[in-house]
Amino acid sequence: MFRIRCPYCGERDQIEFGYGGEAHIARPADPDALSDAQWADYVFMRTNTKGLFAERWVHSAGCRRWFNALRDTATDRFVATYVIGEAPPLPVPQLVPGDQAPDPAEAIPEEAAGGGQR
Amino acid sequence: MIDERRVSPLAHREPLHAGDFAHLAEDAFRGIVMVRAAPIHLAAPLQAVTGRTLPIRAGHADLGRRCAVLWLGPDEWAIMTAPDAAAQITQELSAELTGYHHQIVDVSDYNTVLTLRGSRVRELLAKLITIDLHPRHFARGTGVSTLCGKAQVWLVCREDETSAREPLFEVVVRRSMADYLWCLIADAGREWAMPVQDPIGQVPLHMPV
Numbered sequence A: 001m002f003r004i005r006c007p008y009c010g011e012r013d014q015i016e017f018g019y020g021g022e023a024h025i026a027r028p029a030d031p032d033a034l035s036d037a038q039w040a041d042y043v044f045m046r047t048n049t050k051g052l053f054a055e056r057w058v059h060s061a062g063c064r065r066w067f068n069a070l071r072d073t074a075t076d077r078f079v080a081t082y083v084i085g086e087a088p089p090l091p092v093p094q095l096v097p098g099d100q101a102p103d104p105a106e107a108i109p110e111e112a113a114g115g116g117q118r
Numbered sequence B: 001m002i003d004e005r006r007v008s009p010l011a012h013r014e015p016l017h018a019g020d021f022a023h024l025a026e027d028a029f030r031g032i033v034m035v036r037a038a039p040i041h042l043a044a045p046l047q048a049v050t051g052r053t054l055p056i057r058a059g060h061a062d063l064g065r066r067c068a069v070l071w072l073g074p075d076e077w078a079i080m081t082a083p084d085a086a087a088q089i090t091q092e093l094s095a096e097l098t099g100y101h102h103q104i105v106d107v108s109d110y111n112t113v114l115t116l117r118g119s120r121v122r123e124l125l126a127k128l129i130t131i132d133l134h135p136r137h138f139a140r141g142t143g144v145s146t147l148c149g150k151a152q153v154w155l156v157c158r159e160d161e162t163s164a165r166e167p168l169f170e171v172v173v174r175r176s177m178a179d180y181l182w183c184l185i186a187d188a189g190r191e192w193a194m195p196v197q198d199p200i201g202q203v204p205l206h207m208p209v
């Protein structure tokens, strides 16, 4: 059992919260312009960080608001929580340009990346 | 319009007593109105319609004889009022907020209110709720949305040890979870000889380990 600080309600037990996956993934402005591989990358591919990780949580049994959290995936310790729209209070590796996995559309031929029929 | 044939979610239950330690009852047909709006737009209309001050701090409720206003989120509140008063409040508040982005919904029929009073109710509720219920932390005018067992509830402290002889809590729960919550609270009160209540359909209160 551990406690999570909701940015709106304060500290509450973890059973009141739900997990929402990696944070700060922007929906592509023009999905029609993307290849299937690029779209699949947006929908499915997530960084698999060991260490500080920005992720989304929802206080489902409390104020029912979504917020972002920085959690250390190695120790399961919550370092910070902050409201949606704010920048993370600490630098996180997943948001550093060039530190992410290469774009699969560039790295792999499209058929191999599971681009599908069109 | 009130339908005279209406049945409250816990109409099949009778109030329960565990000596002077805890008393459980349903406060049926209470009016409950959910309000979403920007606090800056809502504060004055709310004052005009209900006479209450908009609570802007998390976990607080402004209690009054006719109405209580409970903080639920940064732009969301619940108004708890007398039976049959919800429709008028909904109407008046909607009129006052015309032109502002808002949502006002009468959810009276969707919920019911359990009242729990007695000298040991804090200890009883502490078995089911993860929030600190010590009188210093959860005094009169505190209200939160949280989990009570598996049911999502709003818990409001209406009276505490300084304002009354014994604390009084209100637990607001959705209709479909009301019987489960009733039986769960009775189960938590076994220590003080609260009568056992069998859940409708014999659904087990606790998952087998």
Ligand SMILES: [Zn+2]
Binding pocket: A006, A007, A008, A009, A010, A059, A062, A063, A064, A065
């Ligand atoms: Zn919250």
